[in-house]
Structures are given as C-alpha cells and as structure tokens.
Amino acid sequence: MSGLAAVDWSAVLAELDAHGAARIPALLDAAECRAMAARYLDAEGFRSRVVMQRHGYGQGEYRYFDYPLPSQVAELRSAIYPQLVPLAHRWCERMNLETRFPATHAEYLARCHAAGQTRPTPLLLQYGAGDYNCLHQDLYGDEVFPLQVAVLLSAPGTDFTGGEFVLTEQRPRMQSRPEVVSLAQGDAVVFAVHHRPVLGSRGSYRVNLRHGVSRIRSGQRHTLGIIFHDAT
DSSP: OHHHHTOOHHHHHHHHHHHSEEEETTSSOHHHHHHHHHGGGOSSSEEEEEEGGGTTSEESEEEEEOSSOOHHHHHHHHHHHHHHHHHHHHHHHHTTOOOOOOSSHHHHHHHHHHTTOOBOOOEEEEEOTTOEEEEEOOOOSSOOOSEEEEEEOSOBTTTEEEOOEEEEEEOTTSOOEEEEEOOOTTOEEEEESSEEEEEETTEEEEEEEEEEEOOEEEEOEEEEEEOSSOBO
C-alpha cells in the first residue's frame, strides 16, 4: 500500500474540515483493488451478508468482515485512525462534546469492546446495474468515531457507470447541501459519519450528514468501507 505513505494528511484534514469529506487519491493500486474486490466471493472471512432491498436500504448488497480482519484491511484501519484523531478532537471541542479518543486504534477498539461493541464493521459492498445506496449514517452503538473511509475498488467508465458517492448536509432551518465526490479506482473518500461543526455568525454549530451512492447505470461497482468503531 504505497499510496498510504504518499497521503498529504494536512491537505486531507483541511478539506475535511471545510467540506465534511475529502478525497485521498490512489490509496490502493489497481491490482490491490482487484484482489480486494475478488474477496467478495470468498466462502469464509465474513460474519454476515446484507441484501439492501430487504431492509429498505436501497438495492445491492454488502458483507461485513469477521475477525481476524484481512491484513490489508486491518493495516488501513490502524494506520488511518491516528491521522484523523486530531480533527476528531477539534470537532468535538467546537461542538461542545466531552468525547475524546485514544491515540491508537487498538486502544479505541478496546473501549468499543468494553462498551459491548465487539463485532467488526469493515465491509465490502457490491452493486450491479440499477442498484443504489440510500442516504444513511453508519452508527452501531454509543461509541462512534466521527470519521470513516470508503475506497472505490472498481474503475468508473470501465467496470461501471453512474454510482457516484453522495454526501448531504442538513443545516438548521436551511435546505440540505449536496456534495458529490468523484473517485477513480483506488481513490478513497474520508467523510463525516453523522455530525460536524460549521462556523456561523455566532460561533460553531452542529450539522447533520448522511451519505449514499447514486444509481449504478451499468456494470458492477465494489467498495471497501472502513469504519473505526465496532458494532453491538
């Protein structure tokens, strides 16, 4: 994962703070993307499979990895988390929240598990033509790390068309603001899980965010999702 070492985290955090989402270019190379997407068909290594339309989540499906996570997924989770902690703390301070996070992901997982959130949340998502993901938030218990990551494993225009990553932000007494993050194969998007602070005329106030994927028009789209808190 040579792309991880090349990330300009100061630029990523600045864009995150300004817009609630930021692109990380070329986090995985094409071979890594293909290998990760191929895992979706593995018989083992997952704890559950969810068919979205059965629950009103959209159309498509996803599978949650089981522990132990694949080494590449575990490495991404543990390496990205500490880069995001400083911004997570700033956001908590600006929203007058007392929550603070440990320096390492291993320590944070221990806190999740002590709270009864012991099921791993990294996942692979698979969409075909006509599929989409409704706007939602990935909340699995009281422990919530405020940022998460999605990596596009398929090549837009080659493997699929459509299927844009969409983020919406609801500010008090205002209409929702949409944000579309264009991704190439191997790019990642880091984004707010549910809330972020926005500076107003009277200081910072809290806004609510949801994310989803627009309709896939053709082909097949795979995504790796990295959520830092575990589930109950």
